[in-house]
Amino acid sequence: MTRIKQFDLPDLGEGLTEGEILKWLVSVGDDIELNQPIVEVETAKAAVEIPAKWAGRVSALFCEEGAVVEVGTAIIAIDTDPGAGDLPDPPAVEESAQGGAPGRTPVLVGYGPRTTAAKRRPRRNPALGTPVPAAQNPSHPASVRTSAPTPATAPAAAAPATAAPAAVVPTRPEPVTVVAGPVLAKPPVRKLARDLRVDLRLLTGTGPLGSITRADVQSAIEAPTTQPDVQFDASREQRIPVKGVRKLTAANMVASAFTAPHVTEFLTVDVTRGMRALDRLREQREWRDVRVSPLLLVAKAVLLAIRRHPMINSSWAGDEIVVKDYVNLGIAAATDRGLIVPTIKDAGRLPLRELADALNELVRTARAGRTTPADMSGGTFTITNVGVFGVDAGTPILPPGEAAILAFGAVRETPWVHKGKVKVRQVTTLSLSFDHRIIDGELGSRFLSDVGHVLADPEAALLAWS
Template identity: 55%
Template sequence: MLREFRLPDVGEGLTEAEIVRWHVTPGDSVKINQTIVEIETAKAVVELPCPYEGTVSALMADEGQTVDVGSPIISVRTGDGEGPADAGREALAGDLVPDVADGAEPKKEKRRPVLVGYGVKTSATRRRPRKPTSSAPVPATPTPATPSAATPSASPSVPANGHAASARVRVLAKPPVRKLARDLGVDLTALTGSGPQGSITRADVEAAMAAPVPATSVTTGGAREEYFPVRGVRKATAQAMVASAFSAPHVTEWLQVDVTETMEAVRRLRTLPEFAEVKVSPLLLVAKALITAVKRHPMANASWTGEEIVVKHYVNLGIAAATDRGLIVPNVKDADAMSLPGLARALGELTERARAGKCQPAELTGGTITITNVGVFGVDAGTPILNPGEVAILAVGQIRDMPWVVDGQLAVRKVTTLALSFDHRVVDGELGSYVLRDVGAMLEDPLRMLAWS
């Protein structure tokens, strides 16, 4: 039996995902729950397990291709039987296309349990199986002008059942070759393939990289303009930031703070056995100060629904993280209930997963207030945009030596700039000032955290 696995909704309510990397190729043997592909949603990179045991028949989407939820991405040839093992596979497979025998009409589809670990959109529409028509012959497709292109009927993305994945003319190239070309910035449509049926090979891509720049080129380093598709995390971030910036009235206040005592506290914490296996940085004490401040001023840890203000009596602390795929904001759940060593461990693990693109969907939703550390980029501060659904975000600038007046005397101190942006529908100037003042006071004298916690 030939079975197709459709791209599932991975519990985020998303409509599409990008194929990042295939772990299998046609002809490979696969087992149930074996990782077969990595996909990038608008929030994270997710590994998908195989719901079947058998042999990979075809990959129905290329690496780098964006696929709609519900579209078939791989077909697997399994045993002919429908015994208990097959029933178990169906329970794991979820909302898949019906089993199809070679050359046979698909059986009527029925609802099945979803693939373990993923949800299904209840409003998802279902396409009826296409039926072959015999009313009129299909007109012949013109021969491509170059052997590097092929008609949809010859494309490797066409499923085994004969239905083309798209009507666009596609370049013949295997997924690893496509990935190599994408990584090197080589346009496959400009190459002439030397492989079977004019397909592009790895050698063709490498030869294109080694070729000299034409004499008529205006620049010596390649093209003067580059085009990058906006998709995945970057697309979702752009949409969220536009929605936030033009829906919530932002106000930003600034405060320069002497953090000399905070830096000394960080140094001392690093020597304690409780912090021997965790990373201690100034961000840890900034996080603790913000958590303490919003517990003193709960309205800053809230959300605006339009009809009411929802005050959160817990802190899911978001940490803005710059990754290769764009900006994401994972959050530490119930950060206010953690000890200082526990918070240090949670922050370190979260940022490590974020940079590796391994955050789970649950870690990217439900935040209540956010910190963005722009100081790591060598700048003093900025005007951060609110994370959607939150009413405050704190930006922390670089810590550097500056002249400072201490007890009437000029001295060199460690100084940083804090910038607090807030939603003026919920947080007015007085409340925003109190929150920012409290954070600054605790960073000037970390002992205040003990007194105010």
């Protein structure tokens, strides 16, 4: 029976195809136990610890920390019978950790199978900004870390540093070549413009009907440029790889913005009474150890308003609208890894105290980078608290699969007409974006108004709706 087994990066669910090795939790030569965490991997969803498939001794690590590897790639080799004696270097191909039927990608237990193989995509070298080919099959690794480098060998193994390129001062910015469009020019003239890197859109034609001639192109080259020289210094530029949470967020936002017809409405609310209600809540003995924030009141207001307008909590499914009778409340959270949206499952059934505890735990977990993919899936309605950054309002983009999202702005002391007199009141602005295929203006307005009523006077709203 094969002693050394290779462990492949498993499918962590949600259609993910790659992950970044954040931190190895074991080293070559370590004895490990079954299900012991061996590596921390960041995916587009979350940072997760992956457990060992077998007990044994680590014989090789195939990937360095910071490497982005694709699902199904071997990342570690484990000697499952280290007491049987020494072995030569780990063989190139051994038994896979999740071998199975052809066409199936390895799956981490509990995350569900994928029926298609992960697609390899060229990655970008962050130092040079140029695509590099995907890693070779790890069954034949070009370099396998089997031991830590010694001081004597480390300098020789290190790659030479690449010096930053010198500043370039072009004599003329290179224009974009245009080969088609409303510009009148014959094919030979267009070819000449391409060869000379002249943008035909910037020229005034002297030929018939205003067409551009060869002489016009030649004149553009011979004419002195009045544009000042621009210096480009690569050493003063920063290139940030787009991966992980940022990559997934960008893809989702683009897909949502160009799929669902967004509409955004705004409502400015006097929340003085609501803030006083929170102060009274904090004074109660059973709430003294609980962090009570305005977001708690907003979340409760949203849940109450969804109960009155269930269509807000729905999704578009092509030939039908799916209305949910449960609310998985998403809370947008800014973290070091980027913006993530963990959810509170079935939040509509939680009493106020349990909702407060769930909100606080959600924030703590997100800031610690321990939000799991399961915690960020299945959302039905999202709240984004832009007020924590001092922002008054915005036009939030819908998370894919949701019909509405609410942005909660900063609570500010503002001159406000109250009972016929101008007084200083605490005021905030709510922004509701919704999918106009599902929610029309009337429904969106009624929902937003109900949320505002709860924030303006929680006690009266609860009495009126009970």
